[in-house]
Amino acid sequence: MPNLPRRPLLAALAFSWVAAAASTARAAERAPWSDAAFAAAQAAGRPLIVEVTAPWCPTCRAQAPHVTATLAEPALASALLLTVDFDTQKDALRRLGVRQQSTIIAFNGTQERGRIIGVTDATQIRDLIRRAV
Numbered sequence: 574m575p576n577l578p579r580r581p582l583l584a585a586l587a588f589s590w591v592a593a594a595a596s597t598a599r600a601a602e603r604a605p606w607s608d609a610a611f612a613a614a615q616a617a618g619r620p621l622i623v624e625v626t627a628p629w630c631p632t633c634r635a636q637a638p639h640v641t642a643t644l645a646e647p648a649l650a651s652a653l654l655l656t657v658d659f660d661t662q663k664d665a666l667r668r669l670g671v672r673q674q675s676t677i678i679a680f681n682g683t684q685e686r687g688r689i690i691g692v693t694d695a696t697q698i699r700d701l702i703r704r705a706v
Contacts, residue, residue: 618682620705
């Protein structure tokens with residue numbers, strides 16, 4: 574076996590191990606809103622995030638990367654994110670007591686842990702979503 578420098582070899586091995594571990598990390602599940610999915614997640618006591626969005630909403634677009642980043646955290650691997658379309662899912666809006674798009678609600682089972690409306694600050698979004706756990 575050739576005499577290879579140890580540091581680059583160890584660094585390469587460490588990087589491949591970290592990359593493999595990261596690829597096996599599970600992110601939260603995402604699904605479109607349905608009454609059945611909402612009820613099942615609540616009955617199971619699952620961490621549940623509901624985001625109310627509209628395709629035309631700039632605030633919703635600003636919230637999205639912060640929601641995605643937070644849901645990638647290992648502590649939220651068992652969470653479910655349900656997306657409600659503000660324009661077409663009026664029954665869900667009534668059920669949830671939502672009056673405008675860019676609303677994010679955190680539940681742990683049947684207990685609502687908090688909600689924010691129109692917030693684009695990464696820290697506030699992360700803190701809300703973490704309350705579901």
